[in-house]
Amino acid sequence: MTSDPADPFRLKRLAEALIDAARKAGADQADALAVDGRAIGIDVRAGGLEQAERSEGIEIGLRVLTGGRQAAVSSSDHGDAAIAQMAARAVAMAREAPVDDHLGLADPSQLATRRDAAYLDIAEDAPEPDPAHLQDMALRAEAAALSVRGIAQVEAANASYSHRRMWLAASNGFSGGYARTGHALSVVAITGEGLGMERDYAGESRVYAADLPSPEEIGALAAERTLARAGARKPPTGAFPILYDRRVSASLIGHLLSAVNGSAIARGASWLRRDLGEGVLPPGMDLTEDPLRPRYPSSRPFDAEGLATRSRLIVANGVLQGWTLDLATGRKLGMDSTASAARGLASAPQPSHSNVVLTSGRFSQPDLIAQMGRGLVVTSMLGASVNGTTGDYSRGAAGFWVENGQIAYPVNECTIAGNLREMLMTLIAADDALPWRGTEVPSLLVEGMTVAGA
16 A cells, blocks of 8 residues: 555554455454554754754554454554554464453444544644754853853753654544644753762653743753752661652652553552552542643553543542553453553554642642752652552652751762652642653652662
């Protein structure tokens, strides 16, 4: 099948052609994705162009189900012969896969009726930005960081743009698709030299270019954060309260989201597997998912199985309300899908989250720092050792040491540890959550964790 890049319906035809080929090859059921993506990335350094990248192309993916078995394949070749070969290969692979009686497409009555995303406003209807414009944005951000006294160099300044269109079709009659755009700008600044070198960054991404902060704001923020890191040293060792800055607090909630994922629950590999209907966060705290937020980067009108997405409470007033499910995990657990399926071109659907919001608190971050007295503010983390079955938690961290309710000095090279169940039940939220994030979480104070430093 030939594909004209100017043809707006080419993805629909490709996806539906894959379904036809799968049926001819002997599949009982099938679903297919066709994706058209293009991206531009510009890196600058020392006032000049460091690297420019551009990628574009169409890729297709097919999942077939036959006799309770499934297989998925993908290709960048979307000619007629390639599609027929893909379908035959997928069916042959599926026949060798293990049987899972919970597999299967949605009943047609379950499918979303709205099959586009125009009402979500997640694709900017504007010409692709010129590479020279992106380079100018990156250079302005770099210059803003370098203009701040004490910044030795900018390690990287990047501006990028992406446009992605997808179409999902299935043998149960579903056929729908939508586009998504993204604009991003980031800066990594450095202060000091040798063993005294410290770095930090600032970066933002949006659906619409107009919603991005200016390059000067991003560059200045990267510089401010970097200079605050100068002279970092190890903190004391002991049990202390820890404040997760809003830059990293979403990772803490991310562990809770992993624990309520239906895949982990179905395997019995979650530390929350017995806690449905139990308290998992402090009273008064909600955790909401809303995939229908206009102009948000991870909004979507339907999931990867064609079910209509909707807002739902994962945690209400501290109490766990339900698991995050796709069709297969829902069937395994005797529950309905939460329309949370996500998939890649060559992978089966898996439960996933989009646009999660944690209840904000009444206190500012300085209020919580004053309240903690002595402890650690974490602004960056690296590495992770998290036991998904027990909730035991350990991560490398850097940030600022607090004495007498005030930031005393920057710290690095330390480890923080605790148990997620106990940590989450002590949370106190600040009022500083930032918008436009896929997981919108304020700074979070956690009592009684272990800090391993000097």
